[in-house]
Amino acid sequence: MKTVLHPADSRGHANHGWLDSYHTFSFGGYHDPARMHFGALRVLNDDTVAGGRGFGAHPHDNMEIVSIPLEGTLEHQDNAGHHGLIRPGDVQVMSAGTGIAHSEKNHSSAEQVRFLQIWLFPDQRNVAPRYDQQHFAAEGRHNQFQQVLSPSPDDAGVWVHQQAWFHRADFEAGFAADYQLKKSGNGLYVFVLEGAATVAGQPLQRRDGLGLWETETVTIHADSATQLLLMEVPML
Structure with a gap:
């Protein structure tokens, strides 16, 4: 068995005021050649978003993107006409495939939302974009x-x-x-x-x-x- 340890305090960190984000792997302004990915696991971000704030519409392609809320409610919208809420206990996946633009924001104007944003390299490229979301008790x-x-x-x-x-x-x-x-x-x-x-x-x-x-x-x-x-x- 081989192992690699990533202590919590070794993660990359970016605090933008409205967004407080910890990066297990290289992301944005945080770059560590030894922390690019773990196999197909490319991104593991631990995000806290202030009330009334969020990520504006932005594009993705050829990545499997998983959102797991831990506290509060995320509001999701995309250019394919999807619009909905993601709550604790929910897991949402977006297969970006040939390309899609989406936004995620805090549904509450007052309470913070905490969620994990996870990216996986896909085993198929240029698939039709799709969503899947389920709740787990x-x-x-x-x-x-x-x-x-x-x-x-x-x-x-x-x-x-x-x-x-x-x-x-x-x-x-x-x-x-x-x-x-x-x-x-x-x-x-x-x-x-x-x-x-x-x-x-x-x-x-x-x-x-x-x-x-x-x-x-x-x-x-x-x-x-x-x-x-x-x-x-x-x-x-």
Whole structure:
């Protein structure tokens, strides 16, 4: 097994006033040649957006873009006529494909919104742009892995053009479980949303990330009440 550790305080950081963003991988003004991506996982941004503010319309192409709200409500709109809200418990994916322009803003004029913006390299280029969004109840991840993303519309979760699987898990203190990788050769990136956990013997705290590869199973132990996001991706 090989691993790479990304402590929370080693991430890139940009505070624009209305947007406070932490970058696990190189993004915008933050560039580190050693932190370009983990396999197909290209971007993992931890964003806080002030009330009434947001990202104006901007284009994307040939990227799978996943939004996971943690607090507050995001409002989404695009040039294909989609307009809706993304709330905690929801997962939205946008396959940018041949190109699409969209905006995301805080739906509230007063309360902040916190969300994860995640980009995956696709395994197919120039596909027709599409969206998928689903809600996942919190009880479905209590002391278990709740699949929220997969490569197939026939599998659980939203689907992407990549051999990737995402799971969320909320573990009680002292609970332990083994994650079995779905596809040989894939790697697993574990991101601690809240709490503390030991992953494959490595202690992790809030917002730490750990990438693991050349393994089939990863043991996770909750050192406190812990919320986790697990992202299994091909190692490019």
